[in-house]
Amino acid sequence: MKISVVGTGYLGATHAACLAEMGFEVVGLDIDPLKIAALANGELPFHEPGLPELIREHVANGRLRFTTSYEEIGSWADLHFLAVGTPQRAGEQAADTSFVEDAVRSLAENIPRSALIVGKSTVPVGTARRLQDILQLHRRPGADVGLAWNPEFLREGFAVNDTLSPDRIVLGTDDPEHEALLRAVYAKPIRQGTPVIVTDFETAELVKAAANAFLATKISFINALSEITEVVGGDIRTLAQGIGLDARIGASFLRAGLGFGGGCLPKDIRALQARASELGQERSMRFLSDVEEINLRRRERAVHLATSMLGELVSSKIAVLGAAFKPNSDDVRDSPALDVAVRLFDAGADVAVYDPKANANASRRFPRLTYAENVEQAVAEADLVMVLTEWKEFVELSPENLQLLTSARKIIDGRNVLRAEEWTDAGWEFAALGRKYAPAYEYSTIGV
Numbered sequence: 001m002k003i004s005v006v007g008t009g010y011l012g013a014t015h016a017a018c019l020a021e022m023g024f025e026v027v028g029l030d031i032d033p034l035k036i037a038a039l040a041n042g043e044l045p046f047h048e049p050g051l052p053e054l055i056r057e058h059v060a061n062g063r064l065r066f067t068t069s070y071e072e073i074g075s076w077a078d079l080h081f082l083a084v085g086t087p088q089r090a091g092e093q094a095a096d097t098s099f100v101e102d103a104v105r106s107l108a109e110n111i112p113r114s115a116l117i118v119g120k121s122t123v124p125v126g127t128a129r130r131l132q133d134i135l136q137l138h139r140r141p142g143a144d145v146g147l148a149w150n151p152e153f154l155r156e157g158f159a160v161n162d163t164l165s166p167d168r169i170v171l172g173t174d175d176p177e178h179e180a181l182l183r184a185v186y187a188k189p190i191r192q193g194t195p196v197i198v199t200d201f202e203t204a205e206l207v208k209a210a211a212n213a214f215l216a217t218k219i220s221f222i223n224a225l226s227e228i229t230e231v232v233g234g235d236i237r238t239l240a241q242g243i244g245l246d247a248r249i250g251a252s253f254l255r256a257g258l259g260f261g262g263g264c265l266p267k268d269i270r271a272l273q274a275r276a277s278e279l280g281q282e283r284s285m286r287f288l289s290d291v292e293e294i295n296l297r298r299r300e301r302a303v304h305l306a307t308s309m310l311g312e313l314v315s316s317k318i319a320v321l322g323a324a325f326k327p328n329s330d331d332v333r334d335s336p337a338l339d340v341a342v343r344l345f346d347a348g349a350d351v352a353v354y355d356p357k358a359n360a361n362a363s364r365r366f367p368r369l370t371y372a373e374n375v376e377q378a379v380a381e382a383d384l385v386m387v388l389t390e391w392k393e394f395v396e397l398s399p400e401n402l403q404l405l406t407s408a409r410k411i412i413d414g415r416n417v418l419r420a421e422e423w424t425d426a427g428w429e430f431a432a433l434g435r436k437y438a439p440a441y442e443y444s445t446i447g448v
């Protein structure tokens with residue numbers, strides 16, 4: 001089977017390389033010629049552990065190629081995965097589906113044969129039906145082109161493993177031939193036991209939206225409880241453990257801290273609310289606006305903690321450790337760490353940001369911040385150190401080592417990954433979100 005992957009960003013580049021790893025002949029297509037040139041050279045324009053090696057291996061053995069030509073893939077491939085972006089529409093909550101629409105139109109106009117288009121992008125429910133109409137309208141005479149929906153659940157930072165060994169495969173199709181084709185593509189993970197759910201377009205689209213809404217809600221749930229433990233002097237980590245051991249609840253996604261960000265969760269919960277409103281069901285997803293507010297209040301809380309530890313922010317020097325929205329990624333889209341760094345800067349602080357992988361992306365987005373090349377440089381002059389993304393090298397910081405690099409004796413753990421006692425025993429003033437070490441906070445005074 002010859003397979004194309006349309007859109008070679010985080011999702012598409014990973015999917016293309018993993019399909020090649022599974023043994024297929026694959027061509028990745030993007031409208032960005034620079035991205036395509038880099039990938040064709042075996043260079044990955046973003047950070048994803050294990051992916052550059054896979055791309056280089058399969059580019060070298062000829063199983064993986066890259067192109068900008070729809071004409072080329074149209075006549076060549078049996079199956080086309082759609083992995084283009086669905087960002088938030090400017091000035092609105094809803095998702096911008098124009099990229100998927102453009103891609104389907106381009107495919108329809110360039111496929112002269114029988115083929116299957118398989119959507120992987122995260123789209124508002126109802127999009128696949130609309131795309132089917134676009135496909136009918138633009139397809140070439142005699143070409144038999146079908147559509148199926150197969151949402152993607154990979155996590156950045158674990159993308160290769162999640163693609164090769166997914167925890168479930170959801171197939172939105174009512175055509176047994178399309179189902180059989182997709183079962184053949186995923187034969188390896190299916191053999192290894194990955195469950196397959198076959199359903200209609202709408203449910204397939206909603207499974208993805210629902211998964212992200214649930215994960216965001218779980219994070220904000222524990223962070224909302226942080227607001228309570230901070231006032232009463234409790235410990236959110238112990239509370240999370242206390243509920244997470246209940247098998248009905250589960251421990252994952254219960255680490256309280258600075259909250260969620262990235263290119264998916266924030267835009268996906270906004271898009272779900274927008275779509276629910278369009279469907280006349282605004283009330284059903286209204287709670288997600290609380291989920292988002294709780295999430296944003298954690299960033300305010302981090303700034304408040306910094307202010308209360310420093311007295312005032314103006315002219316204070318703050319080392320911000322972390323800019324990516326999570327560790328093992330250089331993605332700074334909607335990053336809580338970077339947002340806090342900007343808020344501190346805007347409040348008059350002198351901020352030095354260091355991230356092991358995301359400095360370049362962060363400085364493109366916010367060139368006015370100062371970026372350090374390593375922890376040593378970031379903390380050298382600092383009055384306060386803030387750990388805002390839980391990279392391993394920050395989790396492993398010890399007070400003894402850090403005090404060789406800086407005279408600052410103040411640290412904020414924005415991700416609840418440091419051992420408070422170690423730091424306080426070594427003479428540091430330590431604060432964390434949701435724990436008793438944090439100065440009290442008047443929540444009634446906060447707006448979002």
Ligand SMILES: NC(=O)c1ccc[n+]([C@@H]2O[C@H](COP(=O)([O-])OP(=O)(O)OC[C@H]3O[C@@H](n4cnc5c(N)ncnc54)[C@H](O)[C@@H]3O)[C@@H](O)[C@H]2O)c1
Nearest residue numbers: 007009010011030031032084085086099102103121122152
């Ligand atoms: N990043 C993730 O972890 C992840 C996980 C699951 C699902 N998703 C979903 O996958 C989709 C893609 O996300 P991403 O993070 O890879 O985005 P991205 O911005 O990294 O990549 C999108 C790519 O699509 C290309 N593109 C845009 N229009 C095109 C067109 N008409 N033809 C060909 N290429 C085109 C862009 O140039 C870009 O390279 C989104 O819907 C996202 O919600 C992402």
